[in-house]
Amino acid sequence: MKSLDDLQVAGRTVLVRADFNVPLADGPDGTRVITDDGRIQAALPTLRALREAGARIVVVAHLGRPKGVPSEALSLQPVADRLSELLDDDVEIADDITGPHARAMVNALEPGGVVLLENIRFDARETSKDAAERAAMAAELAGLADLYVAEGFGVVHREQASVTDVARLLPNAAGRLVHKEATVFGALLADPARPYVVVLGGSKVSDKLGVIGNLITRVDRLLIGGGMAFTFLAAQGHKVGSSLLEADQIPTVQGFIEQAAARGVELLIPTDVVIADSFSAIADTRVVAADAIPDGWMGLDIGPDTTAAFAAAIADAGTVVWNGPMGVFEMAPFAAGTRGVAEAMITSRGMTVVGGGDSAAAIRVLGLDESAFSHISTGGGASLEFLEGKELPGLTVLEEN
Numbered sequence: 001m002k003s004l005d006d007l008q009v010a011g012r013t014v015l016v017r018a019d020f021n022v023p024l025a026d027g028p029d030g031t032r033v034i035t036d037d038g039r040i041q042a043a044l045p046t047l048r049a050l051r052e053a054g055a056r057i058v059v060v061a062h063l064g065r066p067k068g069v070p071s072e073a074l075s076l077q078p079v080a081d082r083l084s085e086l087l088d089d090d091v092e093i094a095d096d097i098t099g100p101h102a103r104a105m106v107n108a109l110e111p112g113g114v115v116l117l118e119n120i121r122f123d124a125r126e127t128s129k130d131a132a133e134r135a136a137m138a139a140e141l142a143g144l145a146d147l148y149v150a151e152g153f154g155v156v157h158r159e160q161a162s163v164t165d166v167a168r169l170l171p172n173a174a175g176r177l178v179h180k181e182a183t184v185f186g187a188l189l190a191d192p193a194r195p196y197v198v199v200l201g202g203s204k205v206s207d208k209l210g211v212i213g214n215l216i217t218r219v220d221r222l223l224i225g226g227g228m229a230f231t232f233l234a235a236q237g238h239k240v241g242s243s244l245l246e247a248d249q250i251p252t253v254q255g256f257i258e259q260a261a262a263r264g265v266e267l268l269i270p271t272d273v274v275i276a277d278s279f280s281a282i283a284d285t286r287v288v289a290a291d292a293i294p295d296g297w298m299g300l301d302i303g304p305d306t307t308a309a310f311a312a313a314i315a316d317a318g319t320v321v322w323n324g325p326m327g328v329f330e331m332a333p334f335a336a337g338t339r340g341v342a343e344a345m346i347t348s349r350g351m352t353v354v355g356g357g358d359s360a361a362a363i364r365v366l367g368l369d370e371s372a373f374s375h376i377s378t379g380g381g382a383s384l385e386f387l388e389g390k391e392l393p394g395l396t397v398l399e400e401n
Helices: 038-052 077-087 100-107 131-142 161-168 176-190 205-215 229-235 247-263 304-315 336-347 357-365 380-387 393-400
Strands: 013-018 024-026 032-034 056-060 092-094 114-117 147-151 172-174 196-200 221-224 266-268 272-276 285-289 298-302 319-323 351-354
Touching: 013 038, 013 161, 032 077, 038 056, 038 077, 038 147, 038 176, 038 357, 077 092, 077 114, 092 100, 100 114, 131 161, 147 161, 147 176, 147 393, 161 393, 172 176, 172 393, 176 351, 176 380, 176 393, 196 205, 196 304, 205 247, 205 380, 221 304, 229 247, 229 298, 247 266, 266 304, 272 304, 298 304, 298 336, 304 336, 319 336, 319 357, 319 380, 336 351, 336 357, 351 357, 357 380
Parallel strands: 013 056, 013 147, 056 114, 092 114, 147 172, 196 221, 196 319, 221 266, 319 351
Antiparallel strands: 024 032, 272 285, 272 298
16 A cells, blocks of 8 residues: 555645544533543644645544434534644634535645544445445545545444545545554564464453454464453353353353364463452452352452463563453552553563554553553554454555555
């Protein structure tokens, strides 16, 4: 695929598909405020490079899942406000996406200027399964610009109008972020330095069946934490109390355990856990052996012995990939496991990749230094599908061109 440096952008209008699907909360004055601007920050190198080169920039992004229905709660206005602060320039928002207001704002852009289109998913054609509907919207988007830059790694696994269809209509390239993401994950699939260690967490094992199935043939060590660990413990015959459990996945997980043993993959499952009598930051808590969770109690973090074992498995790794927290890190009593894994990665000798989503959010919530990791992905779902070995439509279309 072409990179940003392969495009001649001076004096031309560039449509940038970014991923600004950021978390919002109600501010003290009733306005919606961004609680984590990591995805906005990640797009800044591309936006600044385009501005410095004299491009006129039209940014496309989505927020949430409005399903084609405009909603004030999912407006990109808070993103426009934050972009204005970060770029030290006024970034206005076009409220009709590809209508007269948007066209007028784009036509009025000066070199270096930036306009943000309103939430692209306010138009149902963006995510339509009907190829003709998506193509019609893509044509309208293409009519606003001369060139297309893909900068939303978090959506490259989607077949959508602003991700794939418009890229077929305009000369295109990968932005700084997407190019780096594709390079990093491509290297993980092709020839990772050994030992290759993958740490998986998060709530549901069903969300990661594909990636476990693919990685178990590639990795040297597979570390399982988070809510998904309790399905692994149940597959070993242990009782898990009121912990999160996907009973229907137990046979599949038993197959993974057997496959890991047959392939010589070191599979680390929690030996101790932090349990609570309720899902609350002020609940009564205990540390117990993973095979001794009492009825009525739920596991909400890996225990200190497991955290130490995971850290030891990470320490000498040539490559470490981490996707999914080890516990409910948003609550202080259940954050130690996630912090322990992150800190072990920071001191690891090898390449360290954080697979986006909640793992990336945890690093910021816990106040850890993002620059201490080799790469922090912006796309949780996209990074998982990349690790599964799936073809990502938003990257394929760039490679085709």
